[in-house]
Amino acid sequence: MSRIYDVAVIGAGVVGMSILRELTRYRLKVCSLEKMEDVAEGASKANSAIVHAGYDPIEGTQKARFNVEGNNIFADICNELDVEYKIIGSLVVAFDDHEINVLEELLQRGKRNGVKGLEIKSQEWVFANEPNLSRNIKAALFAPYSGITNPYKLTVALFENAIQNGADVIFGFEVCKIEKDGDYFVVHSTDSRFIKTRVLINCAGVYADEISKLAGAKLFKIYPRRGQYYILDKPEKMPVTRVIFQVPTEKGKGILVAPTVDGNVLIGPNSEYIDDKDDTATTQKGLDEVFEKARKVLPNLSKRDVITIFSGIRATPDTHDFIIEEDEDVKNFINVAGIESPGLTASLAIGRYIAGLVSRKLNAKKNLNFNPYREDIKRFSKLSNEERERMIKLYPSFGNIVCRCELVSEYEIVEAIKRGARTIDGIKRRTRAGMGRCQGGFCLPRVMDILSRELKIDKTQITKFGKNSYILTEKRWED
């Protein structure tokens, strides 16, 4: 196999997919290379899902710039892509005078970064607006334009829209060698495939340092930093209506409590440097730390409501800022590395910036056929009964509920497969089948039936998320 591209992006996370989609605004042949079987398999699937206002990063940094720019354009792009985004505001809560001083610093920094609407609110305001918070809170920094979204659905939407506009995404392509052949990079994968490209963009997340090294580009180091989370069952009434942060420390923004766009409660993350870039294990110590700190803010938190735990890994660079630049020595090699928090917020602005940079570099013309709109799968859970009836008339499978916790229909699962889901987790992230309180206890076998039927593969070939993650090991008898 050999394909020739103008631009190739390594890594199909939210940053890589945002760049890919923005590149399709130009008449360029573009692709993304992803070592896993799906998009959003790294940091993009496991983070706090927060669209930050922009008062955290130090002024003048790439983080500050892309955070604020990203926040400004987030609503528009989510609107184009039919992705959930809710501007619910955030509070940084302070427990003592020292912390109130930090709020003041954040407020000033936010103003310098160009964040609108920041205000320090009194204790009374806090309790009147968030009555479940701890009575020990003395004041809070209110950022009205902080938001929540769904990071993996955003990544999927960017992917689908990029494909719609002509991009390629090559899965199972684990980059192991990068060579130069005239004006082209030759990028090889571990399974002996290769592609050629004029511009190569490194969005390899925690592995970005290794990719940069393979390309003979700048040496830097990415330290994996793990954060652990809890997801709570959908409460009848949300315990908090805004994102609640604690005063940040040098380790980051600390434990937050927030509603999710799907109606659950998210708690986390802690922060610990780990050795293994893939070690997404949760630990008792980490989980205990997260819960204890969350309880400081929300004393009534109960473990009875926990439906799952997970961890995500931040790609923390040794440069203390996002690395977003063309390499000084290796022309046409662009690092987009170290995109830790506020990376999700920044991702959409980074996409625009990089696509602009590359299009100028390649003198690319506008793609007049570019369609910025992508429609989400029709969700049974979100429609009125009248709309449901209309859909079932058109598609009877819309009336077959497969995931009962989240009310996901067979139609939605088939649609997710048509749009590229190949694994149980791929379906879960696209449809929420298996994300409810029973965590797939009921629907996993049913989802497998549909995957097997639609992909025409035996159920023993179905994986949770690619490679050796097989669910079943052997067929014992034929029906």
Add this chain to the structure above:
Amino acid sequence: MEKYKVVVIGGGPAGLAAALESFKSLDDKKVLIIERDKFLGGILNQCIHPGFGLHYFKEELTGPEYAHRFIEQVIESQIEYLTETHVIDITPEKEIVAVNKKGLKRIKTDAIVFAMGCRERTRGAIMTPGTRPAGIFTAGQAQRFINIEGYRIGKKAVIVGSGDIGLIMARRLTLEGIEVKAVVEIMPYSTGLRRNIVQCLDDFGIPLLLSHKVVKIHGKYRVEGVTIAKVDSQLQEIPSTERFIECDTVLFSVGLIPENELSKKAGVVLDSKTGGPVVDNTFSTSQKGIFACGNVLHVHDLVDNVTKEAQTAGRYAAIYSQYSELFENNIHINIVAKEGIRYVVPQKLNKNFVQPFVLRFRVDNFYKDAVVTISNAGKILIEIKKSILTPGEMEGIEISQKILSQLEFSNDIVVSLQNI
């Protein structure tokens, strides 16, 4: 809109028995069962082991056999049923909205019986740390894959939880050629029946590790093993007792939770102890005309008890649908669980229906040589000596007409436990 006298939600053992009993008691025999799955019978369909029906039929049946006896009667009686149909909404006026491939169905009924069963607790709910690879199942998922679909789910397994389902699956996996390395139980005792410990573990040489828990799951793509550790009396891990067990499969059998999402939508009051609706001795919930039975009400050990309970619920649902005025001025006294008793069902006695009933309850710990007492207005009505009581075994006490006649209705009925 179609009209029914009684609609039963759920076609498992509770739903089947309730529907049959409603049908018998009704003049206008408009009864409907609504079932989510393709077939009637519920989870019994995947329980192919024997041990069902010893009390009710006085013979030993498998799950599908037990269910089949009721399904046959339902078919013979020509009771209407819908399969692959999902109830999405119930109003307090007892209008039901259900959905299937044909469309949305709106149904009006005089009485409803909730028989939606329960779901399994998961690894996430008990917060077992580690990675999230393939190879982690609930016991029920594994049972379905193995018994109904005919797949092998791994080669070497560790089972978490030693209730009856965990024990039975240990035997089932072994018979399928999957090596069960251990059954890990956090409590110092198994909540499973003695006969299951003998027949499912001892007979196959499977170790039961009491006072142990899985403290970490290992593996990137597929499970590669678990680390287990001993726990102290506070169920906390004892340092330096960790041990690694190599396996590619972990089965969680760590409890069942009544499935009450619909009950919440219908505004039914739930009991925080059982996880199911609060009911009186007619199995009526806090919403008039809505009844509940089976595992949606409280989790049972024996299907035989489910059947009996569901028959009572079905009968009263039929009475309600014909003579709702009998339920107009309900006066209840509370039945209260005190020392040593975790919960009781029913939680109330309806003064309009002072009829003999079985009071079911679970104790909150393991007890030896204790006395269960039922008292009212400071007077002991019943005293029963028990040599062993465990939280895993549901107890039942018959409340006879004679006892009911001694009740003072201004006072609670109190169930409690005393040591001898």
